[in-house]
Amino acid sequence: MSSPDAAVDTQQVCKLLDDMKSSMVSARETIQSLKEKGPSYLETKDGISLLSLKHQVLLSYLQSLLLVSTRRAIGHSLSSRDRPIEPFSNPERSARGTDLGDMVDHMIEGRVVLEKVKVLEGRMRYQIEKLVKASQQKEKSDASDVINDPLAFRPNPHNLLDANDDEEAEEGLTRDSTNTDGIYHPPRVAPMPYVPQTSAKTKRQQRAPIPTSLASVLHADGSMPHVESTSGLGNTPSLNHTSSRAKYLKHLSEFEEDQFGRVMMSKKDARRRVRDEEALALGGGLSGLGEEGKGGGRRRGGAGGWEDEFGDVLRDVGRGSSHSLGGDGYEELRQRGKRGGVLERSRENKKRGSDSLVIDGEVPQKRKKSRFETERKGIKSKR
């Protein structure tokens, strides 16, 4: 060994030793603080809290991972297991062995636990965030900053109780003073108009309909993976199979498969079922018995979800061409000059009288009498 190399090596060794010493000191300090907090801090009588569970599980997962990789490097087989005798569902199951297969089992268990914890934490996220914010706020702001304090405006049920007691006391007092004559005085209530509830339909109409953009949120399950539709059309309500008819058909087919036989249906129902299943297969757009489709009425949309998805575009497309026949805006004027049809002319004649001269178009003509009218005149003259 040459002397400069030796010097470098010793320096490195000394540095390493110092690092080790400082890390050991810091670890010792944390252990001391834990010891001082006492056994109550580490008590698990009521179970471990969800948040500390995550740390423990992750730590053991990392340990198992490290062991698996090192042992595999040595050459131990992954399938060697030392299973305990009891089945998994038994809560008194003894601990697993220390073979590689057991480590893998341990990791799988840890991963499942972590995923479930994540879901639970998602549900409690709002509360945790509020508490964290509250604790942070107490450090920063003063007591006068009431608006920023998230826990400042919580409801106080005691206020409501006191109000009730006061009112009763007051009413009791007034009653005693004025109602000693024994006559019944009805309570003084402000007059309100009576609006009768006509039917269940109006109740449904009065409740505001759920906006279609948010309708899918009701059925969205955060734990399930996101489903893409194969047709590429979006989140229209018909495509979510939210119509009662679509749900009924789905339920019917599942029932038939469970019961191992087809359901007896009348011809009309069977034909309707086939037609509705076709419509569903083409992309939705069914409306239920009591439901109205987007346009109102059953057969407006045509096949599939065509009208639902492109309804506004199609309505725009048709608007220009249906304005006028000629297209130059003078059509109405031209139509005014023309002679009306037979029906219109007969209606005009009825108003003016049957014998008067009728001016239709440019030439005034004497009106041709029909056979009925001549006979009618004949009867009168006979008498």
Next chain:
Amino acid sequence: MADSAPVTLRTRKFITNRLLARRQFVLDVLHPSRPNVSKEELSEKLAAMYKTDKKRVVTFGFRTAFGGGRSTGFALIYDDEESQKKFEPKYRLVRSGLATKVEKPSRKLRKERKNRSKKFRGTQKIKGADAAKKGK
């Protein structure tokens, strides 16, 4: 008869029904370029798949999904002929040829005859009913 396209059979909800001595399942048939697969052909294929006699296989309730190419129905495979004759409904036995159809006069005719015979008593019933019918 040669198949124009290969037919795929898929079984779902397979149950071994020991009480009725049969195996029952939901059958999905994929027939891409054919209109429909006949029940006899299906029972032949199933008999080959499950190594039974083709007469033990019963198929029914097939409905083609919209667009063609796929139909769903039910199939049963009985263990032996006696259990099949015991448990199958009459109309399906007639379909598979194990029973003959009972030819009865129409329901209305039967009821009319019964009502006519109500007017008579004893052995006159038989004579009376037929005579009235002929007189009519």
